[in-house]
Amino acid sequence: MIATFLIQDGVTNGAIYALLGLALVLLFSVTRVIFIPQGEFVAYGALTLALLDGGKVPATISLLVCFGAIAFLFDLWSMRRGTDARTFLRSLALNLVLPGVIYGITIMLAPLDLPSVAKALLTILIITPMGAYIYRIAYRPLADASVLVLLIASVGVHLAMMGLGLVFFGAEGLRAEPLADDNFSIGSLMVSAQSLCIYGATIAIIVGLYLFFERTLLGKALRATAVNRLGARLVGVRTHLTGVTAFTLAAAIGAVSGVLIGPITTIYYDTGFLIGLKGFVAAIIGGLASFPITAIAAIGVGLVEAFSSFFASSYKEVIVFGLIIPVLIWLSLSHGFHEEE
Amino acid sequence: MKNRFFAGMAPVAALSLSLFASSALADITIGVTISSTGPGAALGIPLKNSVELWPTEVGGEKLKVIVLDDAGDPSIATTNARRFVNDDKVDVMVGSALTPASIAVAGVAAESSTPHLGCSPVPPNISKGKWTFIMPQDAGLIAKNLFAKMKADGVKTVGYIGFSDSYGDLWMGQFKAIGEQYGLKVIADERYARPDTSVSGQVLKLVAARPDAVFVGASGTGAALPQIGLRERGFTGKIYQTHGAVTFDFLRIAGKAADNTIFASGPAMAPEALPDTAETKAEGMAYVTAYEKKFGPGTRTQFGPHINDAMAILKKAIPIALKKAKPGTPEFRAALRDAIETGGPFAASQGVFNFKADDHLGLDDRAVVLFTAKNGKFEITK
Numbered sequence: 001m002i003a004t005f006l007i008q009d010g011v012t013n014g015a016i017y018a019l020l021g022l023a024l025v026l027l028f029s030v031t032r033v034i035f036i037p038q039g040e041f042v043a044y045g046a047l048t049l050a051l052l053d054g055g056k057v058p059a060t061i062s063l064l065v066c067f068g069a070i071a072f073l074f075d076l077w078s079m080r081r082g083t084d085a086r087t088f089l090r091s092l093a094l095n096l097v098l099p100g101v102i103y104g105i106t107i108m109l110a111p112l113d114l115p116s117v118a119k120a121l122l123t124i125l126i127i128t129p130m131g132a133y134i135y136r137i138a139y140r141p142l143a144d145a146s147v148l149v150l151l152i153a154s155v156g157v158h159l160a161m162m163g164l165g166l167v168f169f170g171a172e173g174l175r176a177e178p179l180a181d182d183n184f185s186i187g188s189l190m191v192s193a194q195s196l197c198i199y200g201a202t203i204a205i206i207v208g209l210y211l212f213f214e215r216t217l218l219g220k221a222l223r224a225t226a227v228n229r230l231g232a233r234l235v236g237v238r239t240h241l242t243g244v245t246a247f248t249l250a251a252a253i254g255a256v257s258g259v260l261i262g263p264i265t266t267i268y269y270d271t272g273f274l275i276g277l278k279g280f281v282a283a284i285i286g287g288l289a290s291f292p293i294t295a296i297a298a299i300g301v302g303l304v305e306a307f308s309s310f311f312a313s314s315y316k317e318v319i320v321f322g323l324i325i326p327v328l329i330w331l332s333l334s335h336g337f338h339e340e341e
Numbered sequence: 342m343k344n345r346f347f348a349g350m351a352p353v354a355a356l357s358l359s360l361f362a363s364s365a366l367a368d369i370t371i372g373v374t375i376s377s378t379g380p381g382a383a384l385g386i387p388l389k390n391s392v393e394l395w396p397t398e399v400g401g402e403k404l405k406v407i408v409l410d411d412a413g414d415p416s417i418a419t420t421n422a423r424r425f426v427n428d429d430k431v432d433v434m435v436g437s438a439l440t441p442a443s444i445a446v447a448g449v450a451a452e453s454s455t456p457h458l459g460c461s462p463v464p465p466n467i468s469k470g471k472w473t474f475i476m477p478q479d480a481g482l483i484a485k486n487l488f489a490k491m492k493a494d495g496v497k498t499v500g501y502i503g504f505s506d507s508y509g510d511l512w513m514g515q516f517k518a519i520g521e522q523y524g525l526k527v528i529a530d531e532r533y534a535r536p537d538t539s540v541s542g543q544v545l546k547l548v549a550a551r552p553d554a555v556f557v558g559a560s561g562t563g564a565a566l567p568q569i570g571l572r573e574r575g576f577t578g579k580i581y582q583t584h585g586a587v588t589f590d591f592l593r594i595a596g597k598a599a600d601n602t603i604f605a606s607g608p609a610m611a612p613e614a615l616p617d618t619a620e621t622k623a624e625g626m627a628y629v630t631a632y633e634k635k636f637g638p639g640t641r642t643q644f645g646p647h648i649n650d651a652m653a654i655l656k657k658a659i660p661i662a663l664k665k666a667k668p669g670t671p672e673f674r675a676a677l678r679d680a681i682e683t684g685g686p687f688a689a690s691q692g693v694f695n696f697k698a699d700d701h702l703g704l705d706d707r708a709v710v711l712f713t714a715k716n717g718k719f720e721i722t723k
Contacts, residue, residue: 002545009541016538163378171382172590173562265538266562266594270380274536309542314505314532 004189006306012195012264014302015202016042019257020279021286021294022209023250028288029226030246032147033139036154039276040161041251045127045258046267047165050174052119057110059168060126061103067133068099074136095133102126116179124255131251132244139247140240158273165269173271176262198260205253206295218245278305278320285327368402369659369668372409372425373648374436374446375460379412380535381439383561387645388438388460394631395652400660402668407431411442418442422449432668433677435651436460438644440507447473454671456678458654460647462511474654474681474701476647478692478708483584483605484515486709487556488523490603490722494579496554498528500547502540502567503558505532512558512583528552535563544570554578560585565595572598579603584709587643592717599714603722607691608710609646614721620707624653625690650689658684 020038027035044060051058072095079088102125109122138157142149180193213219218241224232225242233239261267261275282301286294301320308319373392376385392408407429411418418437425431426449433456437443443459450457450472457473468475491499501516503509509532516527529550531543544567547555555571557564557580564586571580580602582591587606592599608615612625628649629641658680666672685703686695692708712719 002549005545006542009539013539166378166382171386172588173565173594175565175594261538266566268536268562271536271538274534275538306539306542309533309537309540310546311542313543313546316532316537317505317534 002310006310007303008189008191008195010303010306011299012198012302013305014299015198016257016261016275017279017282017301018202018295018298019205019253019260020276021282021298022206022291023253024276024280024283025286025288025291025294026209026222026253027246027250028283030222031135031139031143031150031225031243032229033150034147034154034288035250036151036273036276036280037134037158037161038250038254038279039272039274040158040165041127041130041254041272042258042261042275043165043267043269043272044130044161045123045255046176046262046271047169047174047258047269048126049119049123049259049262050176050267051169052110052114052123053116053177055111055113057107058123058126061099061106063164063168064126064130064133065099065103067130067137068095071095071133071136074141095136098129102129116177120179120259123259124252127255127258128248128252131247131249131254134251135244135247140243143239143243162270162273165272169269171269173266173268174262175266176259178263179259194260194263201256201260205256206291209249209291218242222246281321281324284324287331368405369399369433370405370407370429370431371655372407372422372429372431372434374409374411374418374421374425374434374442376413376438376442377410379414381413381437381442384461384642384644385410385413385438387640387642388436388648390636391628391632391645391648394628394635394649396656399656400663402659402663411437413437413439413442415441415445418445419449422446425449426453426455430669431455432674433458433655435648440464443467454678455674456681458651458681460644460651468701469699470701472678474694474696474703476650476691477644478584478607478704479702480511480515480583481519482702482704482706483709484512484519486706486711487581487583487603487605488515488520488525490711491525491554491556491579491581492523494554494603496579497524498526498552498554500529500531500550500552500555501527501558502529502531502533502543502547502555504560504563505534508560508585509558512556516556533559533567535559535561537566540567540570541574543567544574544576547571548574548576552578554581556581557586558583561588562590562594565591565599568595568602569598581605584643587712587719589639589641592714592719595714596717600716602714604712604714604719606710606712606719607643607646607708609649609690610641610643611710611712611719611721612690615710620688620693621690624649624688628690646690650687650691650694653689654681654687654694657687 023038024035027033048058048060075091138153142153178194179197182193184191213223221237222242224237225239278301282294282298285297305320308316375388377389398404409421411421425434434446434450435458436446438461440461440463443461443463444467447457447467447470451470459473459475462477462479463475503512529547533540533543557567564582582602582604584605587604587610608621609625612622612629615622628646632641658677661680661684662673662676665676682696686693692704694703696703711722713722
C-alpha cells in the first residue's frame with residue numbers, strides 16, 4: 001500500500017527529471033554545452049504560471065523583452081561590417097518584434113480568467129524564446145570554445161538567471177493551480193489528474209523528439225551536428241541554426257516541465273537548480289548521449305528519491321547524488337581513459 | 342582617450358567627495374549586513390526593507406547607516422563586518438539574517454570590541470558573547486510555549502518533520518532537551534529540504550506512525566509542503582508550526598490545509614489583536630503601520646521587526662552612551678554596549694528586552710503569542 005504510493009510519487013517526479021535529462025542530453029550532444037541553467041527554465045515556467053493564475057502580469061515578459069533587446073544588440077555588433085537587409089530584418093523580427101508581440105498578448109490576456117490549459121500554453125510561449133536569446137547572448141560567441149569554457153559560461157548563466165529570478169519573482173515560493181483538479185482511484189491507488197498530465201506530456205515529448213530527429217530535415221541536421229560538428233558544417237549544415245534550435249527546444253521542454261511541476265509543489269526562484277541537478281544525474285547515467293537510457297534512469301532517480309525519503313529522509317540527497325559515483329566508475333572503466341576532445 | 346578617462350573619473354570623484362562629506366557630518370555610524378540574496382533572501386529582504394524605516398537621527402546625532410548584502414554566506418559576512426570595523430569605524434553592527442552569518446559577525450564584534458545586535462537565533466555559546474545581543478526569540482522560549490500548548494491539548498506522541506539543516510536540528514534538539522517535561526514523546530523524526538518537490542515519503546511514514554500531533558520544524562513557505570501533504574494523506578491530528586512559518590505567504594500557499602494549525606509567533610505579526618496593556622503594542626503598531634504603508638498591505642513578516650527592535654534599543658541606549666563618550670571612539674562603543682546591557686527594559690515590537698550580563702537574549706514570555714490559522718487568517722489563541 002505504502003509502496004504503491006511511493007512508486008507513484010517516484011514515477012511522477014521521475015517523469016519531470018526525464019524531461020530535464022532529455023533536454024540536457026539534447027543540448028550537450030548538439031552544442032557540447034553542459035547546460036546547468038536548464039532548471040531555471042523550470043522555475044521560470046512554474047512561477048510564470050503561478051503568477052498568471054493569480055491574474056497578475058508575470059515579470060518574465062519584461063525579462064523576455066530585455067533578453068531580446070540584448071540579443072539584437074549582439075546581432076547589430078556582429079553586423080557592423082556591413083550586412084544585407086534580409087539578415088537585418090530577420091534579426092529585428094526575431095529579437096524585437098517577437099518578444100514585443102508576446103508582451104502585448106500577455107498584457108491583454110493576463111487579467112482575463114483564462115482556462116488553465118490556455119495559461120499553460122501562454123507560459124510556454126513566454127519561456128520558449130528565452131532559450132534562443134540565451135544561446136545568442138552567452139553561447140554563440142563561444143561556439144568553438146572547449147567544453148570546459150562552455151561549462152564555466154553555463155555556471156555564469158545559471159547565477160545570472162537565478163539572480164534575475166530573485167529580482168523578478170521575489171524570495172517567497174509560489175504554487176500554481178493544477179491543470180485538472182480531479183482524482184481517480186484505480187483499485188486502492190489514488191491518481192491525480194495532474195500526475196496523468198505529467199505522464200502524458202512526458203511520453204508525448206519523448207515521441208515528439210523521436211519523430212523530430214527521425215523524420216524532419218532540421219532534426220537530422222541536429223543529429224548530424226551531434227555526431228560530427230565539423231563534418232556537418234562541411235556538408236552545409238548551419239551549426240548556428242542547430243544551436244538555436246537545440247536551445248529553443250530545451251527552453252520549451254523546461255517550460256513544459258515547469259507548467260507540470262508548478263501545481264504539485266512550491267517553487268522558489270532557486271528551486272530549479274536542484275531539480276535540474278537530478279535531471280543531470282539521469283543524463284550522466286545516460287552518458288550524456290543516450291536518450292532512452294536517460295529517460296529510464298530519470299524514472300530510477302525518482303523512485304530512489306521516493307523510497308529514500310521514506311526510509312532515510314535525512315540522507316535522501318546523499319543517496320540520490322551518490323548514485324552518480326558507481327555510474328562514473330563503471331563508465332570510466334568500460335570506456336578506458338581518453339582525453340576529452 | 343583622455344576625455345573618456347576624466348568622464349569616467351568624475352562620478353568616482355563626486356562619490357568620494359560625498360563620502361567625505363557624509364562622514365564629516367554623520368556622527369553615529371551603523372553597519373548592517375543582511376542576506377538580501379541567496380538562500381536567506383526571504384528573511385533578509387524584509388529586514389533590509391525595515392532599515393529604510395529607521396529615523397535619520399537619534400539623540401540629536403545624525404545616523405549614517407551602511408547596508409551590505411552577505412548572501413547568507415559566513416565568509417562574506419566576515420568581510421562585511423571587517424569592512425565596517427576597519428574602514429567605516431562603525432559604532433554598532435546589526436545582522437545578519439541567517440545563523441551562520443550572524444555567528445561570523447559576532448566573531449568580528451568580539452575581537453574589535455564593537456556592539457553587535459544579531460537578527461537571527463544563534464547557539465548559546467555565541468549569545469554568551471560580551472558584545473553580541475540577540476533580537477529574535479530563542480528556540481527554547483518558543484518551544485516552551487508550544488510544548489505547553491501541546492500538553493494542554495492532550496498531545497502525548499509527536500511526529501516530527503523538519504528541514505534537513507540546523508533549523509530542523511534546532512527544534513529536534515528542543516524535544517530532546519525539554520520535551521519530556523511536557524510529557525511529549527517523539528515517535529517519528531523525518532527531514533526534508535526546502536527545494537524538495539515532494540515530501541510524500543516522509544508524510545506517509547508520519548501518518549503510518551499514528552502520532553497525536555505533528556510538529557513542523559521549518560520556515561517560510563517551505564513549511565507549507567508537509568502541511569499540505571499531511572492533510573492530503575488524511576492526517577486529522579493537530580499540526581504545530583514554529584514562528585518561522587508565520588507568514589501570509591504560508592497561508593496563501595497552504596490554503597485550506599492550514600486551518601486549525603497552531604503557530605508560535607512574535608507579537609509583531611498581529612499587534613492589532615493585542616490588549617492595550619501589552620508593552621509590545623505601541624511599538625508593534627507603529628512599525629507595522631509604517632511598513633505596510635511603504636511596502637503594501639499584508640507585507641509584514643516575522644523577521645522585519647527585529648530591525649525595528651534593534652533601533653528601539655539603540656534609541657534608548659545611544660543617549661545614555663552619548664553622555665559618556667563621543668561617537669567613533671572605542672570609549673563610545675564600550676559605553677553603548679554597557680547601555681544596552683544595563684539600560685533596559687526596552688519595550689519593542691517583538692517583546693520586552695531586559696538584558697543582563699549573563700543573558701544577552703533578554704526576552705521572556707511576553708515575546709511569544711500563539712496563533713491558530715482560520716480561513717486564511719491568523720487568530721490569537723489562548
